Amino acid sequence: xxxxxxxVAITPVDTSIRSLLLSKQLAKSLxxxxxxxxxxxxxxxxxxxxxxxxxxxxxxxxxIYVNTQKLTGDEFADVSYLLALFDGQQSVGIRxxxxxxxxxxxxxxxTGVAHxxxxxxxxxxxxxxxxxxxxxxxxxxxxxxxxxxxxxIARADFVILATDIEVNADRFAGKKIYRTSTGHAxxxxxxxxxxxxxxxxxxxxxxxxxxxxxxxxQSGGVxxxxxxxxxxxxxxxxxxxxxxxxSFVFGIKAFEVEGSLAAALMGTGKAAFGLMVPLLAGYIxxxxxxxxxxxxxxxxxxxxxxxxxxFLGGIVAxxxxxxxxxxxxxxxxxxxxxxxxxxxxxIPLISSLIVGLAMYYVIGTPVAYVLSQMEYxxxxxxxxxxxxxxxxxxxxxxxxxxxxxxxAAYAFSVGLLTSESYFPMAAAxxxxxxxxxxxxxxxxxxxxxxxENERSAGKAAMVLGxxxxxxxxxxxxxxxxxxxIPCCIAGGVLTGALVALFDITLVAPHGGVFVLLIPGTVxxxxxxxxxxxxxxxxxxxxxxxxKPKETIAKIExxx
Numbered sequence: 001x002x003x004x005x006x007x008v009a010i011t012p013v014d015t016s017i018r019s020l021l022l023s024k025q026l027a028k029s030l031x032x033x034x035x036x037x038x039x040x041x042x043x044x045x046x047x048x049x050x051x052x053x054x055x056x057x058x059x060x061x062x063x064i065y066v067n068t069q070k071l072t073g074d075e076f077a078d079v080s081y082l083l084a085l086f087d088g089q090q091s092v093g094i095r096x097x098x099x100x101x102x103x104x105x106x107x108x109x110x111t112g113v114a115h116x117x118x119x120x121x122x123x124x125x126x127x128x129x130x131x132x133x134x135x136x137x138x139x140x141x142x143x144x145x146x147x148x149x150x151x152x153i154a155r156a157d158f159v160i161l162a163t164d165i166e167v168n169a170d171r172f173a174g175k176k177i178y179r180t181s182t183g184h185a186x187x188x189x190x191x192x193x194x195x196x197x198x199x200x201x202x203x204x205x206x207x208x209x210x211x212x213x214x215x216x217x218q219s220g221g222v223x224x225x226x227x228x229x230x231x232x233x234x235x236x237x238x239x240x241x242x243x244x245x246x247s248f249v250f251g252i253k254a255f256e257v258e259g260s261l262a263a264a265l266m267g268t269g270k271a272a273f274g275l276m277v278p279l280l281a282g283y284i285x286x287x288x289x290x291x292x293x294x295x296x297x298x299x300x301x302x303x304x305x306x307x308x309x310x311f312l313g314g315i316v317a318x319x320x321x322x323x324x325x326x327x328x329x330x331x332x333x334x335x336x337x338x339x340x341x342x343x344x345x346x347i348p349l350i351s352s353l354i355v356g357l358a359m360y361y362v363i364g365t366p367v368a369y370v371l372s373q374m375e376y377x378x379x380x381x382x383x384x385x386x387x388x389x390x391x392x393x394x395x396x397x398x399x400x401x402x403x404x405x406x407x408a409a410y411a412f413s414v415g416l417l418t419s420e421s422y423f424p425m426a427a428a429x430x431x432x433x434x435x436x437x438x439x440x441x442x443x444x445x446x447x448x449x450x451x452e453n454e455r456s457a458g459k460a461a462m463v464l465g466x467x468x469x470x471x472x473x474x475x476x477x478x479x480x481x482x483x484x485i486p487c488c489i490a491g492g493v494l495t496g497a498l499v500a501l502f503d504i505t506l507v508a509p510h511g512g513v514f515v516l517l518i519p520g521t522v523x524x525x526x527x528x529x530x531x532x533x534x535x536x537x538x539x540x541x542x543x544x545x546x547k548p549k550e551t552i553a554k555i556e557x558x559x
Contacts, residue, residue: 005050005086007036013055013065022073023054026066029076050086067130101132103196104148105160107182108139108167110231114464114471115182115402116140119162126189139167158196159203160185164407165228166287169203176200183403187478222319223404228287229280229318230411234509236279237414240272241508241521248520276418277301277311281318288322292329292343296321296351300359307364310371311415316363317355325351371419378421386423386500393424394431394496394535398488401435402471414509422505426522427496429468430504430532433512434495435488436465436472437532438539442487446544465536468512480547487543495535502527 010027012019027037038049051063064085075081105123109115120136127134135152138145148171153159159177161167162185169177178196185192247255247265254262278301285297300317304310309317328347381389396409413428443450443458450458457475464472477484505523508515513529515521522528 004030004033004035004083007038007049008052009038009049010052010054013053016055019055022066022076025073026052026054026076029082033079033082065131101157101197102152102155103127103132103134103158103160103193104152104156104172105134105136105162105185106139106148106167107136107185108163108165108231109182109402110164110227110234110407114469115164115186118471118474119182119185122186122189123160123162123192126193130190130193132193139163158200160192160196162192164224165231166224172203175203177203183400186474225284225287225319225322226315226411227407229282229284229315230407230414232283233276233280234414236272236276237417237509238511240269240276241417242515242518243269243272245269245507245515245518245520273418274305277305277314280311280415281314281321284315284318285322285325288319289325289329289347292347293322293325293351295348296325296355299352300355303356303359303364304367305418307359308368308371309359309364310368311418312371312374313359313364313367315415316367317359320358320363321351321355324354374416375419375421378416378423383501386503387497389424390427390496390498390500391493392496393427394434394492394499395489397428397431397470398435398492399485401474401477401488406432406470410509417507417509422507423500423503425509426504426506426528427499429506429509429512430495430499430528430535431492432468432470433465433532434491434535434539435470435477436461437536438465438488438491439473439476439484439543440465441536441540442543442547445540446547449544449547449549466513468510483543483546487539487546490542491535491537491539493535494538495531498531498534499528502531504528504531 008030010023010030012023030037052066053063054066066085103123105120107116107119107123109119116138117140120138123134123136135148136146137148153171153175156175159169159172159175161169161177161179162182163179164181164183176196178192178200180192180195243265247262247269250260250262254260255266257263278298281301281304282294282298285293285300297318300321301314304313304317307313325347328350329342332342332346334342334346377385378389393409393413396405399405409428410432413424416422416424440458440460440462443455443461447455454476461472461476464470473484473488477488502524504527506515506521506528508518508521513532516525516528
């Protein structure tokens with residue numbers, strides 16, 4: 001039965017009043033449980049005492065460290081809390097003072113631009129604040145950076161995978177892994193470390209089989225698998241869209257001249273677009289079932305293009321291929337001598353056969369019909385419908401600043417590029433630029449209502465917004481969500497409506513205002529800037545007006 005130690009020595013590790021008060025409060029609670037509490041400074045000879053250090057800094061000695069930054073003192077009234085503290089199970093603010101916990105982490109988001117690096121920075125700052133050590137690898141759009149060394153992984157107590165897409169975790173076999181999203185790691189960093197210590201589970205992997213993906217399914221589910229596919233498809237969309245745009249430099253019809261440079265650029269761009277759906281489907285399946293699912297996913301995606309099912313058919317094919325491959329890996333039992341053939345022959349063959357027949361005889365035709373109706377609606381919708389769609393897409397981009405709603409609108413718009421429907425992408429990108437630019441402008445319009453740090457962050461936010469990184473507004477939304485988010489949505493809705501009214505189309509899914517430097521990327525570049533500017537101004541002015549004046553006084557008082 002779990003019980004308290006008989007003798008405890010409590011020592012404040014700093015001279016703050018808070019640490020002294022919490023030390024006395026802890027001592028009182030322990031004495032009520034029959035524990036003898038001594039002051040180590042006067043009873044240093046009592047070497048049999050369990051040592052507890054209370055404060056915000058490390059003591060340099062072995063013992064239980066109670067971080068006062070994370071406590072109110074009310075916790076000490078809870079007997080279960082105290083028991084867990086001495087049993088080493090209560091992770092809130094506790095560590096070995098002479099050997100801090102060491103974490104390794106990977107951050108990755110679908111676009112590999114903003115959340116990837118912001119989450120990494122948040123984890124580094126959080127670890128420093130809590131007294132831990134951490135090494136973070138970022139898997140961004142330009143590849144992996146700060147790759148974790150074998151030595152760092154070997155001495156890691158916990159692994160944090162703050163990813164919105166599936167990443168390979170084979171190198172962490174035998175380590176305790178905690179999976180979360182980049183958004184959670186960014187906005188609730190301390191809670192991320194606490195949850196990792198409390199709930200991380202040991203990772204096991206089986207060579208060349210997808211059984212290790214079970215944990216990823218539990219943490220991410222359908223949404224994470226979809227975003228994995230989108231993240232691998234995105235570079236192809238960007239390259240294809242910009243190549244098509246470059247072909248328009250020589251004239252809107254120049255690509256029709258056989259053998260011309262414009263024709264070559266158009267052909268290359270369309271070839272890239274032709275690979276979009278197979279990549280989408282293939283990496284959805286890969287996220288679900290690892291490498292054995294990739295073949296069937298790619299084949300299903302290629303068939304979706306052949307049968308006219310487009311990106312919708314690719315999504316269906318990817319999930320079907322992934323779950324069929326995962327089912328075969330788990331349920332198909334073979335002799336040991338034939339087990340090695342499962343991931344390279346048997347699973348790809350059977351899953352490809354099932355997916356191929358399903359696409360031809362079950363999925364392809366009805367999904368192609370749905371897609372054709374969607375394309376017809378987009379091509380023939382009146383101004384009113386276009387305005388409504390533009391308002392919805394741009395508004396969704398502003399709701400959670402890179403979260404699930406934002407990503408859903410973005411993925412929908414990117415998918416329609418495969419059908420040569422370019423208006424939704426214009427509305428989504430314009431709406432995604434509004435929050436960061438608008439809030440940044442608000443720090444200029446109402447400078448006296450913002451602290452110096454906030455004004456500096458506002459300048460950075462405007463640059464991020466211009467790059468189509470709406471996450472630049474997250475620091476402001478985290479502090480004042482009930483005012484910031486509605487102002488951002490209002491600006492986004494206005495921008496989406498104007499994009500529709502001006503009949504603007506966009507062939508590139510990323511790059512922000514800088515894609516306007518490439519002729520042909522946007523059909524009405526000047527009006528596109530007007531739409532973005534109008535929405536950003538609405539966000540800026542509305543937030544500058546409703547932000548309370550007393551907030552700045554509170555911030556400066558704290559500083």
